[in-house]
Each structure stands twice: as C-alpha cells, then as structure tokens.
Amino acid sequence: MAVKNKQKILIVDDSEMNRSILADMLGEEYDILEAEDGVQAVGILSKQYSELSLVLLDIVMPKLDGFGVLSAMNQNGWIVDVPVIMVSAESGSKQVERAYELGVTDFINRPFDALVVRRRVVNTILLYAKQKRLIGMVEDQIYETEQRSSLMIDILSHIVEFRNGESGLHILHVRTLTAMLLDLVAAKTDKYALTPRDISLISTASALHDVGKIAIDGAILNKPGRLTQEEFSVMKTHTTVGAEMLQAAVPGWMTDEEYELMKTHTTAGADMLAQIPVQHGEDLVKVAYEICRWHHERWDGRGYPDGLKGDEIPIAAQVVSLADVYDALTSPRVYKPAIPHEEALRMILDGQCGQFNPLLLTCFTENAEKIRTALEGDAAEEIQQRNLRSISEEALRGEGGAVSERTLRLLDYERMKYHFFAAMSEEIQFEYTVSPSMVTLSAYGSKMLGLEEIFMDPQHSEQLISIVGQKALDEIVTRQRETTPEAPDSSMELLVHLNGEARWFRVITRSVWTNDVPPRYTGLLGKAIDIHEEKMKLRELEQKASLDPLTGLLNRASAREQIENRLLTHQEGHFALAEIDIDDFKRVNDELGHMFGDRVLQELARRMKHAVRSSDICCRAGGEEFFLFLDYNTDIEHTVERIFKNLCFELEGRRITVSMGVALGERTGLSYDGLYRAADVALYAAKRGGKDRFCFYDDSMKDLTP
Amino acid sequence: MTMQECYAALGGDYEEVVSRLRSERLIQKFVLKFLDDGSFDLLAASMAAQNREDAFRAAHTIKGMCQNLSFTALGKSAHDLTEALRNDWGADAPALYETVKADYARTAGAIRELKASLGL
Numbered sequence: 001m002a003v004k005n006k007q008k009i010l011i012v013d014d015s016e017m018n019r020s021i022l023a024d025m026l027g028e029e030y031d032i033l034e035a036e037d038g039v040q041a042v043g044i045l046s047k048q049y050s051e052l053s054l055v056l057l058d059i060v061m062p063k064l065d066g067f068g069v070l071s072a073m074n075q076n077g078w079i080v081d082v083p084v085i086m087v088s089a090e091s092g093s094k095q096v097e098r099a100y101e102l103g104v105t106d107f108i109n110r111p112f113d114a115l116v117v118r119r120r121v122v123n124t125i126l127l128y129a130k131q132k133r134l135i136g137m138v139e140d141q142i143y144e145t146e147q148r149s150s151l152m153i154d155i156l157s158h159i160v161e162f163r164n165g166e167s168g169l170h171i172l173h174v175r176t177l178t179a180m181l182l183d184l185v186a187a188k189t190d191k192y193a194l195t196p197r198d199i200s201l202i203s204t205a206s207a208l209h210d211v212g213k214i215a216i217d218g219a220i221l222n223k224p225g226r227l228t229q230e231e232f233s234v235m236k237t238h239t240t241v242g243a244e245m246l247q248a249a250v251p252g253w254m255t256d257e258e259y260e261l262m263k264t265h266t267t268a269g270a271d272m273l274a275q276i277p278v279q280h281g282e283d284l285v286k287v288a289y290e291i292c293r294w295h296h297e298r299w300d301g302r303g304y305p306d307g308l309k310g311d312e313i314p315i316a317a318q319v320v321s322l323a324d325v326y327d328a329l330t331s332p333r334v335y336k337p338a339i340p341h342e343e344a345l346r347m348i349l350d351g352q353c354g355q356f357n358p359l360l361l362t363c364f365t366e367n368a369e370k371i372r373t374a375l376e377g378d379a380a381e382e383i384q385q386r387n388l389r390s391i392s393e394e395a396l397r398g399e400g401g402a403v404s405e406r407t408l409r410l411l412d413y414e415r416m417k418y419h420f421f422a423a424m425s426e427e428i429q430f431e432y433t434v435s436p437s438m439v440t441l442s443a444y445g446s447k448m449l450g451l452e453e454i455f456m457d458p459q460h461s462e463q464l465i466s467i468v469g470q471k472a473l474d475e476i477v478t479r480q481r482e483t484t485p486e487a488p489d490s491s492m493e494l495l496v497h498l499n500g501e502a503r504w505f506r507v508i509t510r511s512v513w514t515n516d517v518p519p520r521y522t523g524l525l526g527k528a529i530d531i532h533e534e535k536m537k538l539r540e541l542e543q544k545a546s547l548d549p550l551t552g553l554l555n556r557a558s559a560r561e562q563i564e565n566r567l568l569t570h571q572e573g574h575f576a577l578a579e580i581d582i583d584d585f586k587r588v589n590d591e592l593g594h595m596f597g598d599r600v601l602q603e604l605a606r607r608m609k610h611a612v613r614s615s616d617i618c619c620r621a622g623g624e625e626f627f628l629f630l631d632y633n634t635d636i637e638h639t640v641e642r643i644f645k646n647l648c649f650e651l652e653g654r655r656i657t658v659s660m661g662v663a664l665g666e667r668t669g670l671s672y673d674g675l676y677r678a679a680d681v682a683l684y685a686a687k688r689g690g691k692d693r694f695c696f697y698d699d700s701m702k703d704l705t706p
Numbered sequence: 707m708t709m710q711e712c713y714a715a716l717g718g719d720y721e722e723v724v725s726r727l728r729s730e731r732l733i734q735k736f737v738l739k740f741l742d743d744g745s746f747d748l749l750a751a752s753m754a755a756q757n758r759e760d761a762f763r764a765a766h767t768i769k770g771m772c773q774n775l776s777f778t779a780l781g782k783s784a785h786d787l788t789e790a791l792r793n794d795w796g797a798d799a800p801a802l803y804e805t806v807k808a809d810y811a812r813t814a815g816a817i818r819e820l821k822a823s824l825g826l
Contacts, residue, residue: 015767017739021774024732060766088770111773113726 006031007053007125012041012069013087014061018110022056022087025114026121038064039438042072043454046440049078053125056108059088059095064436064456070102072436079103083128085120087112170327171207173375177323179203180371184363185319192315202316205288209295209320212242224335236304242292290314295321298354310357318357322364325353327375341372428505432458433523439464445528449498467497476507480524485513493531503532548620550598551605556627559619560672563629566617567670575665576636578628579679580608580647583657583691585624592654603651604658611646627679636664637696644694659686660694667697707823709734715816717779717809726776736775738826741817743771746810753803761799762791765806780809 008031013019016036023032033048035041038061045052055073059066066086073079083105088095096107105124108117179199186194213221216238220231227235294308294317301309303321329344339347345368347353349361364371428445432438439458446453451463458464458473465473472494479490488511496505509526513519546558554562567575582588582604589597601624608618608628617629632639640662648657661683668678678697681704686695709730713720727733745767752761765788772781783805790796 014763015743015745015771017736017743017771018767018774020739021727021732021736024729024735025727058770060763062760062763110770111723111726111776114728 008033008048008051009054009056009121010035010041010044010052011056012036012038012061012066013056013058015058018058018087021112022117025112025117030121037061038066038069038072039452039454039456041069042436042438043440043452045069045073045078045082046076046454049076049082052082053128054121055082055084056087056121057084057104059086059099067098067102068436068456070099070104072438074102075433075435081128083124085124170331173327173331174209174320174323175203175206176374177326177371178206178319180367180374181319181323181360181363182315184367185315185359188363189359194315201284201287202291202319205284205291205316206320206323208242208288209291209324210238210242211288212238212240212244212292216241226335236296239293239296239305243289287316290317291320293317295324297321299357300355303354318360322348322356322360326364326371329353330375341368428528430526430528431523432526434521449496468494469497476509480509480511480521483511485519488513493535496528503530504535505529506531551602551620553605553608553626554617554619556619556621559617559621559627559629562617563675564672566629566631567665567672570631571670573665574632574636575670575675576628576630576632576640576662577665577675577679578630578640578643578660578662578694579621579676579683580604580626580628580658580660581683581687582624583659588654588656596652596654600651600656603649604647604656607646607649608643611643636662640694640696648692657692659683659691661686661697662694663697667699707820709737709820712737712816712820713776715819716777716813718813719776719778723776727774733775737817738821740771740775740777741814741821743767745771746814749803749806753800756795758791758795762788765791768806768810777813780806780813783809 006029009026010033011019011022012035013022014036019034019036023034026032030053033044033052035044041055041057042064045055055069057066057069064072066088070079070084073082073084079102084103085106085108086099086104087108088110099107105127106120108120179202182194182199182202185192186199216235220227220234223231291314294303294306294313297303297306297308297313297317298321299310299313299318301307303313325348326344329339329347330341332338345365348356349365426444427442428448429442430445431440437457437459439455439461441449441451441453443453445451449467451461451467455461455464459477472492475492475494479492483490489509490511491506491508493504493506495502505528507526507528509524511524512522514522546554548555563577566573582600585597585600588600601620604626605618605620608626612618612628612630616631617627619627619629621627628643630636630639640660644658644660647660648655650656661679661681663675663678663682665675668674678701681701682695682697684704685697685701686693689695707715710720712718713723723733724730727736745764749761749764749768752758752764765784769781769784769788771777772784783802787799787802787806790799790802796802
C-alpha cells in the first residue's frame with residue numbers, strides 16, 4: 001500500500017450529524033465515504049470493499065440495519081478484509097454479542113469521545129494492516145516457493161540425471177518425505193519451532209542435498225560395486241563441496257578469492273546456483289548449506305564430515321538424512337536392487353544405516369504406512385499444495401476460505417471489467433442474491449428503470465412491483481424455482497410500466513448455485529432486453545393476418561380460435577352463435593357490379609359492429625357469410641331481433657336483407673362445432689322459410705340438412 | 707448569546723461536550739447543524755400516523771444526536787420515548803412524545819437564538 005494513499009473509512013449512519021461528527025473527529029488523515037442507510041453501505045462495499053480500511057457502522061437505520069450490513073459482509077466474505085467498528089447507543093448485551101458473532105472488531109458507544117474514537121480507529125486499522133501485510137508475506141512466500149521449486153528441480157534433475165544414474169524421482173521423494181516428517185515433528189513437539197514456512201523452505205532446500213556430487217568423479221559415483229576406502233573418502237567430500245558451492249552462490253558470504261578458488265572445481269554448480277533469486281535466496285541457501293554439509297551426520301556422532309552429535313546437527317539435515325537413507329534403500333541403485341519398505345524400515349531402526357534422532361524414528365514408524373503410500377502415489381504434488389495452504393492458514397490464524405491478495409486482484413479486475421462492459425452495453429443487467437435478499441442493477445438499468453442500483457427484498461419492493469406487476473414478479477420467482485444447476489437458464493417476456501408507458505421486455509436469467517452437495521441456490525444473474533418494437537411489429541402482423549381485409553372483421557380462422565377460447569374459459573356463460581347470410585347477394589353483384597357488392601359487405605360489417613358490444617365477436621366467414629358470437633344474460637330473442645333489424649338496410653336505393661340462423665349454447669352444448677352446425681341448420685331453415693328473417697335452432701330442425 | 711448560555715437554555719451540559727469533542731468550533735458547528743436534521747419531523751409524522759417502527763427510529767436518532775452533543779434534557783426524553791416504542795406501542799408513548807416535543811422546542815429555540823446572536 002502506497003504511503004501517500006489516504007486510508008478510506010466508510011461511515012454508515014442515518015443521522016447526517018453523527019456522520020459529520022465522526023468525519024470531523026477523524027480529520028484530514030482519512031478519506032471518508034458516507035452512507036445514510038444499510039443499502040447504500042452494501043452498495044459502496046460491493047464496489048470498493050478492497051479499498052476500504054474500516055467501516056464505522058450504526059445499528060438502527062432505515063431500509064437495512066447494521067446487522068443486515070454485517071450479514072451481507074459475511075455472505076460476501078468482505079468481513080475478512082474490512083474491519084467493522086459498531087457505533088451505537090445500543091448497549092444491550094444481546095446486541096453486542098450478536099455483533100461480535102458477525103465479526104465486528106470493536107464498539108464505540110455514543111456519546112462519542114474524540115480521543116476514544118481516534119484511538120480505536122487507529123488501532124483497528126493497524127491491526128488489520130498487519131494482517132494484510134501478513135497475507136502479502138504469505139503470497140510472497142508462495143510465489144517464492146513456486147519459483148524456487150521449479151527452478152531448482154530443473155537444475156537438480158539435470159545434475160542427477162547426467163551425473164548420478166539416480167532417477168530424478170529421488171529428489172522428489174526426499175522432498176516429499178522431508179515435508180511429511182517435518183509436519184509430523186512439528187505436530188509432536190515445539191522443540192524445533194517449525195513454522196509452515198520453515199517446512200516449505202527445508203523441503204525445498206532438501207532437493208540440494210547431493211548437489212556436491214557434481215564435483216565427484218563419475219567413475220566413483222556410478223561404480224556398481226563396493227567403493228574402496230580411498231574412493232569412499234572422495235565420495236564423502238560431496239557434503240563439504242556442496243556446502244561450499246552454496247556459500248559461493250550468495251555473494252558476500254565469502255571473499256572473492258575464496259569464491260574464485262571454489263569456482264575452479266565447481267564452476268557448473270556455482271553458476272547454476274547463482275540463478276536462484278537472490279533477494280529471497282539467503283534463508284534458502286543457509287538451510288541448503290546445512291543440509292548439504294550435514295546430511296550424512298549421525299545422531300551418535302559417527303557420521304561425516306564433521307562428526308556432529310545429537311541436536312548439534314540442524315533439524316533440517318537430520319530429517320533430510322533420514323529421508324535420503326530411506327529412499328536410497330527402497331530405490332534400485334547401480335550397486336543394489338530396491339529393498340521392500342518393511343525391510344528398509346527394520347534396517348533403519350536396527351541402526352544399520354547409522355543412528356538417527358529417536359524422535360524422528362518414532363514419527364517415522366508411527367506413520368510408516370502413510371509414508372509408504374505417499375511415495376508410491378503422486379503425493380509430492382499434493383504435499384506441496386498442502387504446504388501452500390497451511391502457510392496461508394498459519395498467517396490467517398486458521399480462517400478458512402480467506403482469499404489471497406492475488407485472487408483479490410484478479411477479482412477486482414473481473415469486477416472492473418464487468419462494470420465497464422455493463423456500463424457500455426446499454427443493457428439492463430442485474431444480479432440477485434438470496435441472502436441478503438438484494439438486487440444490484442447495472443448503472444444503465446438503474447437509470448432506465450428509475451430504481452436504485454442496489455435495493456433490498458425485491459419481492460416486496462413496491463417500486464419494482466409497480467414497474468413489472470406482482471404477477472410477473474411471482475412468475476420470475478416460480479421460474480427460478482424450476483431451474484436446476486444443470487439447466488440454470490430461463491427466459492420470459494413481461495410488460496414493464498415506465499413513465500406511464502408499458503413496454504415489452506424479455507428477461508433472461510441464469511441461476512447461480514454453490515458447489516455443495518446438494519447444490520444450494522444462491523441467486524441469479526440476468527438481463528432485460530427491450531423487445532417492444534419487435535413485439536409490436538409481430539403483433540401487428542398477427543393482427544393483420546387475423547382480419548378480413550375488406551371489412552376489417554375477423555376472418556373465419558381467427559374468429560374460430562377466439563370463440564373456442566371464450567367457450568373454454570367461460571364454461572358457465574350463455575352464448576349464442578348467429579350465422580348471417582346476405583339474401584340474393586349474387587344477384588346484387590350481377591346487377592350492380594362487384595364494387596357495389598363490396599360496399600354492401602362493408603356497410604353490413606359496420607352495422608354488425610355497431611349492433612353488438614365490443615366484447616362480442618364479429619366475423620366475415622367468407623363471401624357473403626358472416627358470424628356473430630354473443631354473450632347474453634337476458635332476453636336473447638329480443639336482442640337477436642334488434643340486431644336483425646339493424647342488419648337490413650337500404651344502400652343507394654337498393655334494399656338489402658339478410659337471413660340469420662341462431663344457435664344457443666344452452667340448447668346445443670358449448671362446442672364450436674355444435675354451435676356452428678346448429679346455426680347453419682337454423683340459417684337454412686330461415687332461407688327456406690323465405691329469407692329476410694331470423695330463426696333459432698331447436699331440436700325439431702335436427703333432421704334438416706343444408 | 708454564548709455557547710454556554712445556549713447549553714444552559716436548552717438543558718445541556720457544555721463542559722461535558724467540550725471534554726469529549728474538544729473543539730469549540732466543531733461543537734458550535736454541530737449544534738447549529740442540529741436544526742437541519744429531519745428526525746423530529748419524521749418523529750412527529752410517524753407518531754401521528756402511529757407508525758411505530760419509523761417513530762422508534764426517529765426517536766433513537768434524536769437520542770443519539772443528543773448524546774453526542776450532550777443535550778441532556780432532550781436526550782433523556784428521547785431515550786424514554788425510544789424505550790417505550792422499542793418492542794411495541796407503549797401505552798405511555800403519546801405522553802412521552804409530548805415531553806420530547808416540548809424539549810425539542812426548547813432546544814431548537816435556544817439554538818435559533820444562538821444562531822441569531824451569531825448573525826447567521
């Protein structure tokens with residue numbers, strides 16, 4: 001964190017005066033952000049939590065109270081990074097307890113005392129800054145570990161492969177075993193004060209234990225048989241040579257002359273070691289030095305090169321020597337086959353490979369099986385992972401789920417990217433979280449809908465309900481419930497009421513689930529697209545297709561559809577279907593021309609519409625045939641007579657009459673086909689009766705066939 | 707009118723507030739700001755509408771401000787009203803509200819007088 005950056009403090013209090021008193025007390029040293037209720041606070045947090053050094057939080061506030069804000073901070077993991085001091089006149093111990101449970105760091109009681117406030121704020125920020133630095137340190141360590149592991153494993157597997165006939169696995173095994181043994185030792189005793197960082201460092205450095213072998217004559221190294229006394233004393237020098245190489249690796253450890261001297265016989269190794277990142281290298285080199293020089297020392301002082309005894313031998317070297325011996329025994333070598341685990345263990349315990357620290361042997365035998373399987377499996381990788389994790393955990397005092405600084409940076413980047421695209425896209429985008437029940441709208445969406453960017457409890461938000469309607473809101477909820485982690489997407493069209501205008505939108509959502517078993521629904525992402533123009537065009541086309549172009553009445557197909565719909569949804573209704581036919585229309589056409597005929601049809605259509613209620617259905621079924629579908633409650637005969645009279649008229653001196661057959665639902669049953677057949681029969685009866693009249697269907701007509 | 711006189715008139719503890727907030731300039735600023743706060747209006751409206759939650763919150767806010775400014779008298783009556791409204795509509799709430807109203811009038815009056823004497 002750059003020193004010049006002022007630390008940011010968010011003050012959340014519904015009283016402007018209280019905010020302003022606090023802001024003045026904290027003075028110029030801090031950058032103050034203010035929120036006047038919990039919803040605003042959550043909004044600011046969701047955008048800037050990684051920049052905030054502290055939140056001063058009131059409890060009693062409108063919209064969302066202090067506990068609601070704390071819940072949101074827990075839900076989103078912000079509470080791990082941003083300390084919260086509760087500010088309140090509330091002193092009930094229940095409230096205090098609940099606040100602490102939700103992760104509050106401290107309390108400031110009203111009335112404020114300037115000194116107390118300042119002190120608490122400074123303390124809390126310092127405490128957290130320390131923790132943040134710690135996280136930073138851990139990150140550096142992890143980075144370092146990653147760096148040096150890959151680098152050194154590269155260097156050493158080359159050395160070993162070319163020089164030493166051992167497989168590169170030996171290095172891996174020793175490292176894995178070293179880490180495991182150190183974990184076990186650390187669990188058993190505090191004597192060596194091993195931190196996860198130490199363990200990581202030692203197991204990494206363990207890879208260097210035989211680096212001195214680079215200076216040993218290949219003929220000796222790879223000799224299949226037993227070494228002579230003389231050869232063995234050469235072989236033993238790999239410990240001191242390795243240690244010297246390491247000394248040479250860090251400038252300043254030795255004089256230039258010493259360094260030059262060293263280089264003459266260990267040039268290659270020294271060059272390679274010089275590549276170790278120096279700024280972090282010193283600890284590593286120091287540990288590696290211990291390991292190289294003393295990994296052949298033995299607990300009873302009978303090892304080499306220096307004959308150290310007991311805990312004179314650094315713990316790093318003790319552990320690596322045991323790991324080295326075990327893996328050497330259980331792996332095949334030029335001079336021997338692989339020895340089975342049980343036998344190797346027995347040989348070690350019997351002291352056939354020299355004496356080891358009894359504590360180490362206890363750790364080893366107690367976990368022999370685990371160690372064996374660890375080496376067999378692909379365990380090296382896992383142990384490394386575990387080390388990284390435990391380093392983090394140490395620093396975070398065991399707080400699980402905490403994210404690293406790097407992850408935070410990535411997240412911040414993603415967030416920035418998202419906001420940028422959301423701002424550019426002119427789309428209404430939104431997120432919804434179940435707990436707390438909260439909607440976040442994109443800036444554009446907020447502007448378009450006239451809603452806050454963040455608001456709580458959308459299911460009961462009066463503003464939202466007034467915009468989309470309770471029914472559509474319920475439907476969105478229902479549809480979300482129907483989604484599954486496998487099929488999380490859903491799409492629906494709804495009418496949005498904005499500024500007195502209703503527009504169609506398509507709302508596309510994806511529900512979000514946890515990775516738990518079973519998965520838990522945590523919210524949804526979505527966007528709303530204005531499809532009004534599109535929809536209107538479609539509707540216009542649909543309407544056009546459903547109308548008779550000459551008269552503007554419905555055509556037969558759409559009338560049938562509407563009638564069937566009405567029958568289906570209003571089963572208790574009284575319905576009548578009238579079929580109307582213009583009398584002698586062919587003659588009218590022949591005598592006065594088609595143009596006149598068209599005018600007759602148009603005039604009849606006009607009169608039909610005029611004669612019935614707008615909810616009734618008027619249709620030109622084709623040619624000179626028309627339908628009327630009516631809903632009646634009173635005297636239908638009277639109604640029909642009135643309509644009939646209206647449909648007979650004079651146009652340009654020509655008298656036009658119609659015949660009408662009427663079927664009543666109560667007599668025919670409520671099916672379109674039944675009504676239509678009966679009306680048709682009744683029409684036939686009217687025509688046969690001499691036209692210019694109307695006729696109700698009754699059962700006596702059953703046998704009439706038009 | 708001095709700050710001391712103002713505090714005396716509204717039933718506050720000037721020495722106490724100075725010992726906490728330390729800056730007379732700031733105290734004066736906040737005291738004057740007290741008039742701008744809408745909590746009393748909210749309280750009055752909520753009491754009239756019998757909206758317990760809003761009334762509780764408004765009373766609570768007034769109490770908090772008074773504590774910060776050491777407006778002892780109004781702070782006390784706001785505290786009593788807050789407790790009467792905390793969980794349900796306490797029987798004595800209307801009476802306690804009348805006390806708050808009187809104390810508020812007295813407080814606001816004193817501050818206005820201070821403001822006038824400062825030529826603001």
